[in-house]
Amino acid sequence: MTKPPEALLRRLFDRAVAVADPMQSLAAHLPPRPAGRVVVVGAGKASARMAEAVEAQWGPCEGLVITRYGYGRPCAGIEIALAAHPVPDEAGVEATARMLDLLEGLGQEDFVLALISGGASSLLIAPAGNITLAEKQAINEALLASGAPIGRMNAVRKHLSRVKGGGLAAAAYPARMLALMISDVPGDDPAVIGSGPTVGEPSAPDAARAILEEHGIKMPASAQAVLAGPRYALEPDDPRLARTENIVFAAPSHSLAAAAAMAEAEGLDVQILGDDIEGEAREVALNHARLAIEAHCALASGDRPILILSGGELTVTRRGDGVGGPNAEYALALAIALKGAPGIYAIACDTDGVDGAAEVAGAIIGPDTLQAAQQAGVCPEKALAQNDAHRFFAAVGGQVITGPTLTNVNDFRAILIRPGA
Numbered sequence: 381m382t383k384p385p386e387a388l389l390r391r392l393f394d395r396a397v398a399v400a401d402p403m404q405s406l407a408a409h410l411p412p413r414p415a416g417r418v419v420v421v422g423a424g425k426a427s428a429r430m431a432e433a434v435e436a437q438w439g440p441c442e443g444l445v446i447t448r449y450g451y452g453r454p455c456a457g458i459e460i461a462l463a464a465h466p467v468p469d470e471a472g473v474e475a476t477a478r479m480l481d482l483l484e485g486l487g488q489e490d491f492v493l494a495l496i497s498g499g500a501s502s503l504l505i506a507p508a509g510n511i512t513l514a515e516k517q518a519i520n521e522a523l524l525a526s527g528a529p530i531g532r533m534n535a536v537r538k539h540l541s542r543v544k545g546g547g548l549a550a551a552a553y554p555a556r557m558l559a560l561m562i563s564d565v566p567g568d569d570p571a572v573i574g575s576g577p578t579v580g581e582p583s584a585p586d587a588a589r590a591i592l593e594e595h596g597i598k599m600p601a602s603a604q605a606v607l608a609g610p611r612y613a614l615e616p617d618d619p620r621l622a623r624t625e626n627i628v629f630a631a632p633s634h635s636l637a638a639a640a641a642m643a644e645a646e647g648l649d650v651q652i653l654g655d656d657i658e659g660e661a662r663e664v665a666l667n668h669a670r671l672a673i674e675a676h677c678a679l680a681s682g683d684r685p686i687l688i689l690s691g692g693e694l695t696v697t698r699r700g701d702g703v704g705g706p707n708a709e710y711a712l713a714l715a716i717a718l719k720g721a722p723g724i725y726a727i728a729c730d731t732d733g734v735d736g737a738a739e740v741a742g743a744i745i746g747p748d749t750l751q752a753a754q755q756a757g758v759c760p761e762k763a764l765a766q767n768d769a770h771r772f773f774a775a776v777g778g779q780v781i782t783g784p785t786l787t788n789v790n791d792f793r794a795i796l797i798r799p800g801a
Contacts, residue, residue, distance in 0.1 A: 385796050386744050388646065389727040390780065392687075393741075393792050395642050396635035397731050400562065400787040402426055406433040409560055409629040413438040414491040419555075420458050421445060421479050421548070422495030423504035424574055425732045426562050428453040428460045429786035430495040444482055445495055446475045446503040448734075451784045466524055466737060467517050468505040476506045476543060483548075486555035494548060494557055498564025498732065498788035500574025501534060506542040509606040516540065519597065526595040527697030529658050530565050534575040538613040539588035540606055541575070545613025546621055548577035553620040563631040564732070564790040566656030566692045570626040578624050580616030585609075631655070632691035632789045635731065639794065640689060648687045648796070657692035657791075661706040662713035662764065664694055669717035672724050672795050679799035688795040696736070702768025705736025707791055711743040711778070712769040714795075716760050720750050723798040729780050732788035735770070741780045743773040752776040 383391075398404065410433075420434060420443030427445040432453040435441055440457030448465040463472030483492065507516045519540065523533045538545030549557055559578040561570055571579040585607040592599055599607070606612065614621060632655035640650045653671075657664060668688070675686050694706040704712075707728040718724055729735065729742030753760050756775040763772035773779045 383646070385725040385798065386746060389725060389744060389794055389796060392639040392642055392794055393727055393729050393780070396639045396792045397785050397787060399635050399638040400630045400731060400789045402430040402433040402562070402630070402787060403436070405630045406430055406560065407437050409627055410434065410437050411558070417490045418493065419443050419482060419486065419490065420493045420495065421483065423500035424497030424562070424788065425451055425465065425499035426497035426787045427495045430497065430560065431455050431458040431460065434493065434495070444475065444479050446472060446479070448499055448503065451786060453786065463503050465499045465502045467520050468502045468513065470513060472503050472505040473513055476504050480506070480543070480551050483551045486552055488554045490555040492552045492555050492557040494559040494578050496559055496574045496577060497562040498574065498790065500577065501537050501544070504543055504548070504574065504577055508540050508542050508612045509609070510602040511540060511606060512602065515600045515602055519603065522597040525698035526597060527660060527695045528591065528595055529695060530693050531572050532591050534572050535581070535583055536588045536591050537575045538581045539585045539611065540603055542612055544575035544577050545581035546576065546579055546618060547612065547614065549624040550614055550618070550620040554623060557624040559624060559626045561626065561628045562788060563628050564693070564788045566658050568628050568631045570628060578626055580618055580621055581613035582616055585611050630787070630789060635789050635792065636689050636691050643687045647684055649684045650687045650689060653688060653690040655691035657690050657694070659694060661694040661696050661710040665710045665713035666717050668795060669714050672718065672797055673721060675797045676721065676723055679797065681800040683799045685799065686797040688797070690793045691791055693790050696767060698767055700766030700768060702763065702766035703738055703771050704767045704769035705730070705738055705740070707735040707742035708740065708769035708773055709764070709767065710793065711745050712760060712764050712772055715745040715749040716764065720747050722747050723800070724795065726793070726795040727780065728791065728793045731785060731790060731792055733782040733785040738770045739781070740770050741782045743769070743778045744780060745778060749776060749778060
């Protein structure tokens, strides 16, 4: 291995992102354009790029997809609506209403293509019952700060929505629907991706209430009424889902495999811990630091470097008022645990280019990260205590900034361990 470690880690991340680009991966899963009326709908941080890929194959289409501000793409027929993420806004509410209007009145001979990717949970927004947007925003912000795993957060979102948990498919019934999905969730469960707008939900509203209570999240009276009344999320066997097919065509495992192949071609021995790792970012970092140190101690001079890859979705329980995200917090906690150990470098980034709510993908660390912090006058332990990892890495020069990647297969983490240092 002759390339600088940091440059190699960045190339591996870029490869993981490129493999998940819908322009490269969607066409193989798109059927010939059906006869009759075709309507394209969708939501997520990759949805505009997915729509662009569809029109590259099918030509101009009728439809509407909702993506994050800054993630729009040029389409000839499909309208690209922009809204807020990770906390929903009025633009998302308005665009979702127009999408539901577009689906109203479709018949059995019509065809709907749904394009779903991570981020749809906040972009596709139609609060149930009398829940206001402000109340939905408050619940969403509390969930994001709670440290709850994505599956539990999305279970709550489904039961408080008219469009999640199969609601989008129900709106299109009796038309035939194909949902093409990019997974950003551990396990690649279509019911969890974007809170499952085309998939039924087996849990009852009581489960959502229990999750909110467990994490100490207060419910407004409107949400309590929704969870106490008739369910909004569809049962998995609801007949309105019978004409919907769900296909996950891009997933974290594909990106990790592509990065592993590139690393092996560079002469590295690769270990993949899994593509579905969950947990508190700083705690996972401690475990990975131990693995890295053990691997370094076992290496002899002349051995091939080791690359440890992992994916999934880590969480942060907000304790401070800093600017951070799970990937940057993982990288910061990893640097602290490694204590400047020689020969160990790492990258942790979100493949959508946004770690938390900041326009930063993540961070790169190396043996000199803590020394750079000392020179910059920033304290890593204080930054970690304040959940201020993004400001920390801005000070030490370790930020990874990509801009919109137009895809989303969740976290990408790689630890490079070199012998002889």
